[in-house]
Amino acid sequence: MHILAIETSCDETSAAVVENETKVLGIVISSSVETFKDTGGVIPEEAARKQLECVLHVINLALEKAKLTKDDIDSMAVTRGPGLLVSLLVGTTVARTLASLWKKPLIGVHHTLGHLSSTWLDTNEELKFPILTLSASGGHTDLWLRTSHTHGKLLGRTRDDAAGEAFDKGALMLDLGYPGGPAIAKAAEKGNPTYYDFPLPLCNDDSLDFSFSGLKTSLKYLLKKLELETCNLELRPKCQVPSAKFQISDIAASYQNAICKHLVHRIDKAIKLHPEIKEVHLVGGVSANIHLRTLTEEIISPLPLRVPKNIPYCTDNAAMIGAAAAFLIKEKGDEAYEPFETVASLSLNEVVKC
Ligand code: KG4
Ligand code: ZN
Secondary structure (H helix, E strand, O other): OEEEEEEOOOOEEEEEEEEOOOEEEEEEEEEOHHHHOOOOOOOHHHHHHHHHHHHHHHHHHHHHHOOOOHHHOOEEEEEEEOOOHHHHHHHHHHHHHHHHHHOOOEEEEEHHHHHHHHHHOOOOOOOOOOEEEEEEOOOOEEEEEEOOOOEEEEEEEEOOOOHHHHHHHHHHHOOOOOOHHHHHHHHHOOOOOOOOOOOOOOOOOOOOOEOOHHHHHHHHHHHHHHHHHOOOOOEOOOOOOEOOOOOHHHHHHHHHHHHHHHHHHHHHHHHHHOOOOOEEEEEOHHHHOHHHHHHHHHHHOOOOEEOOOOHHHHOOOHHHHHHHHHHHHHHHHHHHHOOOOOOOOOOHHHOOEO
């Protein structure tokens, strides 16, 4: 069974061929992120224009890498939402057109189900449900208790910013560039994670929800305070942090630690509430964060921690969409091929059912 998958929900244009649910035969990820380094975020029309230019080439290259032709493909899959509408339309329009020309059945996949499937890519190990999955990216932060690929429930979600957004906005304040996650992680390498105190969000709240806007505000006030304390020192260009006396690395490490501690606090609470959990998964762009992985591993022991096999499988990619489509076929049969709409905001109720 070969699935050709396409993912264009944000600034990436990705295509992949996935064999027998999880084996990635060929994958291409083309990103326009360099274009947005100085804008602090993606400009949707600009991203979609670039996706339109390269999408067919990316698909051909993925087939070439897999050493297959369109005749070897059994089904096609594409991200139908959520995401940037113009970008999603590029992917779904191309997928619909090729599926019709090549006479292949097409499956529309929820982007989050793609992330939830990413820990299975290129692995032969049998992963055991029930699984607690933290899916954290630039657009969402959700905690799932899954009893199968398409069944389970949402235990908690962010009430304001997503975890990746907290990294991106923090990096902007520190003038570290976009995307903020890898930039803050790099700046934090030589810093002290406990140098500055940040509050633990929702620490007395009964839910398993997340909130990151308070951390962002705390960072803003910390920078203001440092600026006032050192008003006679020269400021770094574009950045509110003085060049002497204070180390960006300590600020970055402490801010990263605060975001990760909040995520891990929720994971810990969920495990205590649900002793049936057999393993814990981290997925989405933020799961690439090494500090988060280390803290999670410590707190969940002796439960096993799974993360996507390599960093490109953490961030947006088409292989996870192919795997999700294969799991949909396995669990829903022909229902998986239902006609679908392309939508920018898609309910989380559609990811997994109770
Ligand atoms: O899953 P993803 O590629 O796209 C969305 O679905 O949003 O996630 C992108 C997000 C960005 O906010 C980026 O800053 C964050 O993931 N990210 C990281 C790291 N790598 C990417 N956050 C923390 N540490 C990282 N190493
Ligand atoms: Zn994503």
